[in-house]
Amino acid sequence: MRKALRLRRLSRPRDDRYLFVPLDHSVSDGPVVPRDRWHDLIDSVVVGGADAIIVHKGRVRTIDPGVLAGCALVVHLSAGTAHAADTNAKVLVGEVDEALRLGADAVSVHVNIGSDTEERQLVDFGVVAKACDDWNVPLIAMAYPRGPRIADPNDPVLLAHVVNIAVDLGADIVKTNLALPAERMADVIASCPIPVLVAGGPATGGSVVDHARTAMAVGCSGLAVGRRVFTSPAPMSLVAELASIVHDDTEADLVRAMTGVVASS
Numbered sequence: 001m002r003k004a005l006r007l008r009r010l011s012r013p014r015d016d017r018y019l020f021v022p023l024d025h026s027v028s029d030g031p032v033v034p035r036d037r038w039h040d041l042i043d044s045v046v047v048g049g050a051d052a053i054i055v056h057k058g059r060v061r062t063i064d065p066g067v068l069a070g071c072a073l074v075v076h077l078s079a080g081t082a083h084a085a086d087t088n089a090k091v092l093v094g095e096v097d098e099a100l101r102l103g104a105d106a107v108s109v110h111v112n113i114g115s116d117t118e119e120r121q122l123v124d125f126g127v128v129a130k131a132c133d134d135w136n137v138p139l140i141a142m143a144y145p146r147g148p149r150i151a152d153p154n155d156p157v158l159l160a161h162v163v164n165i166a167v168d169l170g171a172d173i174v175k176t177n178l179a180l181p182a183e184r185m186a187d188v189i190a191s192c193p194i195p196v197l198v199a200g201g202p203a204t205g206g207s208v209v210d211h212a213r214t215a216m217a218v219g220c221s222g223l224a225v226g227r228r229v230f231t232s233p234a235p236m237s238l239v240a241e242l243a244s245i246v247h248d249d250t251e252a253d254l255v256r257a258m259t260g261v262v263a264s265s
Contacts, residue, residue, distance in 0.1 A: 002136040006105045007172060009072045010138065012051050012247075018173065018197055018222030019246045020140075021045045021229050021239065022054040024076040027093075032230050038062060041230055046071040048239025049247075052105070054140075054224070057094045060102045068103075074140060075099035077128060078110035078121075088115035088147050092124045096131035106138035106172075113162050115147030122169065129170030141171035142224075144199075153177055156184035160191040167194055175199060175224045178215055185218040200225030208238070212245045222246050 011018055023041075026032050033041050042063055045053055052072035055063070060075060077094040080087065090110045099107045109128050111121045125141070132139040143166045145158045152158065156179040166174040175197040179185040189196050198220050201211040208228040215223060223246055232238045 003132075003138055003172075006136070007138050009105050010052050010074075010173075012049065012070065015247055016195065016221065017246050018051050018195065018224075019049070019239070019243050020052045020054055020074065020175075020197065020222070020224040021050045022076070022224055022226035023059070023230060024054055024056050025226060025230075026059065027056055027079045027081065029082050039064070039067075041235060042067055044236035045229065045239055048236040049243030050239050051222075051243075054108055054226075057098055057102060060104075065103065072105040073103055074106045074108050075102060075104040076108045076110070078108070078124070078142075080110075086116055088112045089117040090121050090124075092128070096128060096135050096137055100135060100137065104137070106140055107132065108140040108142055110142040110144075111166070112144055112146040113165060114145050114150040118147070122165075125169050132170065138172045139170060141166035141169075141174045143171075143174055143176050145177070154180035156187050159185075159188045163188060163192045163194075163196055167192060173197060173221075178211070178220075182214045182218055185215070185220065189219045195221035197222045197224050199223075200228045209241055209245070212242050216245055 008014055023032050046067055050071055052074050054074040054076050057075050077092055078090040079093040080090045096107055109125055111125050129139055143162050145153045145162050154177050159176055159179050163174045163176055171194060173195045178198040179188055198215045200208055200223060208225060212223055223242060225242060229235050229238055
């Protein structure tokens, strides 16, 4: 029951659709925004209508708890940096009970299928999944086909395998790449009994709004958009527009009415 309550909190309109904003990039790539802009960014993401933010455990302590009254908190437990010998390697840097003590509604782990350290990452996934079951905490898997043995990270057959690995190892929600061609993502979703979210697309090139519309049109349950949000000149407006797409205009009306944000057309 407690896991079900936490899962419901991950969707603000309670429609089983999700807009997550990962802000964990400061470990992998460096600062997300300057220190004096951090609180404004969090405010913008929450007021814009994101269902949850995703951060590492130490960063939670920099967020005013009151700001998250209407937005869920996900603590990311995996880490690796752009300076590593193997940038696809991920290791556990936190535990589920730590995340709970910080007030998390859910935790997330990152697994790169096809990487040189896939075996270690799968073991870590299993450890976290067991702890999540013990503590009744939702588990979000960031599962990607990524590594030297992956020829096409958008291959729908490969993506179907990846999301089902997440299911079999205990995830409640899985985030992965959008298949290409996009209409083949419907096959991936049809293979998977848990909600499938897609990443926000490459840092450059293409409209993230068009990407969001495409993802939802082919049946995805939501989006996880980080870099495109925190590098946007107007993150609140972008989040509001993405929330409108994810939850449909009618579902997002309540959130926008409460926050006073109007999504752009």
